[in-house]
Amino acid sequence: MTQPARNTPEKAAKQSVIDIDKLSLTFETNDGPVHALSDIDLKVDEGDFVSFIGPSGCGKTTLLRVIADLEQPTGGSISVNGLTPHEARLKRAYGYVFQAAALYPWRTIENNIALPLEIMGLSKVEQQQRIAKNMELVNLAGFEKKFPWQLSGGMQQRASIARALSVEPDLLLMDEPFGALDEIVRDHLNDQLHQLWAKTNKTVVFVTHSIPEAVYLSTKIVVLCPRPGRIYDVIESNLPRERTLDLRESPEFLKIAQRVREGLKAGHSYDD
Numbered sequence: 001m002t003q004p005a006r007n008t009p010e011k012a013a014k015q016s017v018i019d020i021d022k023l024s025l026t027f028e029t030n031d032g033p034v035h036a037l038s039d040i041d042l043k044v045d046e047g048d049f050v051s052f053i054g055p056s057g058c059g060k061t062t063l064l065r066v067i068a069d070l071e072q073p074t075g076g077s078i079s080v081n082g083l084t085p086h087e088a089r090l091k092r093a094y095g096y097v098f099q100a101a102a103l104y105p106w107r108t109i110e111n112n113i114a115l116p117l118e119i120m121g122l123s124k125v126e127q128q129q130r131i132a133k134n135m136e137l138v139n140l141a142g143f144e145k146k147f148p149w150q151l152s153g154g155m156q157q158r159a160s161i162a163r164a165l166s167v168e169p170d171l172l173l174m175d176e177p178f179g180a181l182d183e184i185v186r187d188h189l190n191d192q193l194h195q196l197w198a199k200t201n202k203t204v205v206f207v208t209h210s211i212p213e214a215v216y217l218s219t220k221i222v223v224l225c226p227r228p229g230r231i232y233d234v235i236e237s238n239l240p241r242e243r244t245l246d247l248r249e250s251p252e253f254l255k256i257a258q259r260v261r262e263g264l265k266a267g268h269s270y271d272d
């Protein structure tokens with residue numbers, strides 16, 4: 001008798017890390033309802049690097065915050081690793097990186113990274129191992145004893161990425177982490193983040209206003225438009241997984257960038 005085909009890891013379909021179905025979120029305000037998100041359908045697969053890009057107010061941060069259980073949708077459904085966002089948060093399924101590095105100024109870099117590990121109840125030895133490993137990953141080894149104010153903005157942001165990684169999440173949520181940095185530093189951090197993603201195979205959801213950043217980093221680019229915040233276009237990137245910054249001059253890169261730009265233009269109101 002023939003055996004039914006086994007679903008070997010190679011054959012198994014990629015698992016959805018995030019599954020969003022007809023999701024909406026309306027904020028009730030004194031000035032009336034604000035439809036921040038409407039009819040959002042999106043799947044994020046394991047190992048994807050997904051960017052949300054769109055004009056100010058189109059709901060990028062709100063969508064990221066819904067995934068992180070920091071906002072509650074008013075309609076539709078969402079699962080993170082097959083769980084509700086709340087359950088996923090309790091299981092520490094993700095690390096969250098904010099636009100500002102948000103490091104405690106009175107704690108050294110290693111003590112900032114140790115904070116979530118202390119809360120998790122890890123032993124001092126385990127904490128030290130994770131600090132060393134993640135400082136290395138973001139190229140900050142040697143700066144453990146410095147205070148945040150002794151580091152440049154880019155280094156502080158790398159420290160906050162190390163802190164998010166130290167809880168060992170498979171999913172990293174990043175809200176415009178490099179938005180406040182100058183272009184050269186940003187290029188450098190894009191390159192480092194790309195290498196880190198390629199090395200660790202994490203799933204990343206990344207909010208940005210920058211077309212080159214979105215195209216360089218992503219396997220999938222989600223273009224949002226405002227009022228109400230909704231998805232205008234989803235672009236699956238055909239760029240190779242191995243990337244260096246000079247890829248930005250290639251015709252393939254420019255073609256994707258052009259499609260993103262068209263999406264942004266279509267959804268943009270210049271009355272704002």
Ligand SMILES: Nc1ncnc2c1ncn2[C@@H]1O[C@H](COP(=O)(O)OP(=O)(O)OP(=O)(O)O)[C@@H](O)[C@H]1O
Nearest residue numbers: 027029034036055056057058059060061062063229
């Ligand atoms: N807590 C809140 N209460 C009321 N309205 C809110 C709240 N948070 C966000 N909004 C509104 O929801 C809409 C989406 O906001 P959101 O911050 O998600 O947009 P964004 O695309 O991330 O913008 P930006 O690029 O400027 O960061 C905006 O109109 C915003 O004013």
